[in-house]
Amino acid sequence: MPAALRLPLIALTTTFALVLAAIAAPAQAADQAKLREYLEITGFDVALESIRLSADNAPAMLGIEADAFGSEWSRLVNEVFATDTMQLMAMDILGETLSDDLLTHAADFYASDLGQRLVAVENDSHMEEEDGLKTESGAAIMEGLRQIDSPRIALLERLTQATDADGASLRAIQEVQVRFLMAAAGAGVIELRMDEADLREAMRSQEDEMRQSIAANALTNAAYTYQAFSDGEVEAYAEALEDARMQKVYALMNAVQYEIMANRFEAVAARLPDMQPSTDL
Structure with a gap:
């Protein structure tokens, strides 16, 4: 096996390592039963499952x-992005990094009536196939809000900023792409015309455009997902996410989700050389 693919189950990315460094080791880590319940209450189990849908973009990245x-x-x-595998990976990481106090704080909010209604629509949104309808609907909602200069726009902006307060999504997406491309090159699936340093530099040159795209997509998605919630409920959610404890939880959950995504994309790259084009009869 090429050296690029000899990775442990969790190979820490720079972003992930920084998050771990910023969050002190928990005095009392959550046990497995609590973690499994936490995944379900918060909807993080479905968020992890939805990573499988991102695999649709994998071949296009390689041409x-x-x-x-x-x-x-x-x-x-279905094999590489098996739900059980990804959930076990998440629980392994969270079991070492998520304190019982932070787990309880987040779980208590999402277990509330508002929290459970939010999780329900977020789960539906996560698993909805991206056929353009969701994006178009969200964009139409945002356009309508802009036409009336609605204060809801500011609330949605608060909401999206609170879920990615340190802007880690951009760095994480870049890391997923780099690790996938390098793994594919290491497996002999593609031949890169630049080394890893040049690849990262090329991505950095596109950061402004990517950052704007991520922010716009986040707003569009939020407008669509939370359209049935009142302004007061959206504001209450934003306030809950802006809490310092929830910020730590989300920083960790985002890092875990992107780390698992990168790990699974590397696994896909490792298996591509053994695949042969086929025709379904």
Whole structure:
């Protein structure tokens, strides 16, 4: 196996390592039963499951058509992005990093009536296939809000900023892409015309455009997902997310989600050389 693919179950990215450094080791880590319940109450279990949907973009990143593999591609995705595998990975990390106090704080909010209604729509949004309808609907909602200069826009902005207060999403997305491309190159699937340092520099040159795109997409998604909630409820959610304890929880959960995504994309790259184009009959 190429050296680029000899990775432990969790190979810490720079972003992930920084998050761990910023959050002190918990005095009392949460046990497995609490963690599994936490994943369900907060909807993080569904957020992890939705990572599988991102695999649709994997072949395009390598210049490969997923349809060329027929049912083999679906089988690969279902195996590599198995829900149980990703949840166990998440619990392994959270069990070492998420204190019982932070877990309880987040779980208490999401267990409330408002919290459970939020989780329900977030779960639906996570698992909704991106066929353009959600994006178009969200964009239409935002356009309508702008036309009347609605104060809801500011509330949605607070909401999206609170879930990514340190702007880690951009760095994490770049890390996922770099690790996937380097793993694919190491497996002989593609031949890169630049080394890792040049690849990272090329991505940095596009950061402003990517940052704007991420922010716009986050607003559009929030407008669509929370359209049935009142301004007061959206504001209450924003306030809950802005709490210092919830900020620590979200920084960790975001890091865990992106780390698992990168790890699973690397696993896909490792198995691509063994796949053959097929025709479904």
